[in-house]
Amino acid sequence: MKNIPDRFGIATSSIAVVLCWFAIDTIVAEALTPKPQPFAQELARAEPISGASLADWTAKAALRGDLVGDIAMARAAPALNRGTTAETPEKAAARQRALATASASLALAPHSSAMWLLVAMLSSRTQTxxxxxxxxxxxxxxxxxxxxxxxxxxxxxxxxxxxxxxxxxxxxxxxxxxxxxxxxxxxxxxxxxxxxxxxxxxxxxxxxxxxxxxxxxxxxx
The missing domain is CATH 1.25.40 (Serine Threonine Protein Phosphatase 5, Tetratricopeptide repeat)
Known part of the structure; x- marks a missing residue:
């Protein structure tokens, strides 16, 4: 019985550390994620994502499908821009990276109609x-x-x-x-x-x- 307070203290401290880490991760993810843009057939070209890998990791770690979706939108812009019709290797790579990010967003937020539509747009050339x-x-x-x-x-x-x-x-x-x-x-x-x-x-x-x-x-x- 004497160990119960100690165990309770350890448990509450552990929970506090996890919540603190989660809060910090969420703040960092929101700071690094590009601002949402209106959904359109041809997305506006976004500025390069600062710390793209970190933005990816923090958004996923925070379980924020909406933030991962914003990253997918920014990555999809070069692939969906119709200024050039040819599917260059760079455009194909951008398409695949954006598709992977959009799919990751849906894994966290399957209710996102916008992400389902984005996946359809990105996969139209490669899927049945x-x-x-x-x-x-x-x-x-x-x-x-x-x-x-x-x-x-x-x-x-x-x-x-x-x-x-x-x-x-x-x-x-x-x-x-x-x-x-x-x-x-x-x-x-x-x-x-x-x-x-x-x-x-x-x-x-x-x-x-x-x-x-x-x-x-x-x-x-």
Whole structure:
């Protein structure tokens, strides 16, 4: 019985040390992680990450999937920038590194719709149509009505062979209806997806828009 206070003291001291380390790690991770940027099909080029390896390690050690996701976004910018269409070795390496970081973010925060969408964008060149379709569905399932993601989701899906998937076609239609009925400020996203999309995407967009807003449908042509 005499040892109980000593054991309690050791336990509480150990917990205090762990909590202190966790707090310091979180502060360092937040300081090193790039600032979040708005999600878009072509991400803004971020400044090089200061202490990239340390930022990675501290964010993962703090179990902060959101911070790991911010690092993934910064790393994805060079790979997703469409200024050059050729897939150079540097661009391919950036794509793979960003994909690995985004996957690590999802391991910590599987509810992140933005990260599922980023993984779909990064893997579109290397994965099968079925794999990309499955990832895109996860982006919808985790947050189907996130207005910040709808423009990019429309743009990505309208260009992807995965649009052949019946479930994704239905989800695309849901986004279109949401914009036309509740978020008319996002109509430019529909126009952009229509103009850049595949023939199949154009047909779906035209049909849905024409059934709800014939005037806007005319402007797409």
């Amino acid at each position: 149509e079925a794999s990309v379709a499955a990832v895109l569905k996860m982006s919808y399932l985790t947050s189907s009505s996130d207005a910040n993601l709808i423009p990019t989701r429309l743009a990505v899906l309208s260009l992807s062979p995965a649009i052949a998937d019946p479930e994704l076609r239905s989800l695309l239609r849901s986004d279109i209806r949401l914009i036309l009925t509740r978020r008319p400020d996002l109509k430019a996203a529909i126009a952009g997806a229509y103009r850049a999309g595949s023939a199949e995407a154009k047909a779906i967009i035209d049909e849905d828009v024409r059934s709800i807003d014939p005037g806007f449908a005319t402007s797409l042509l």
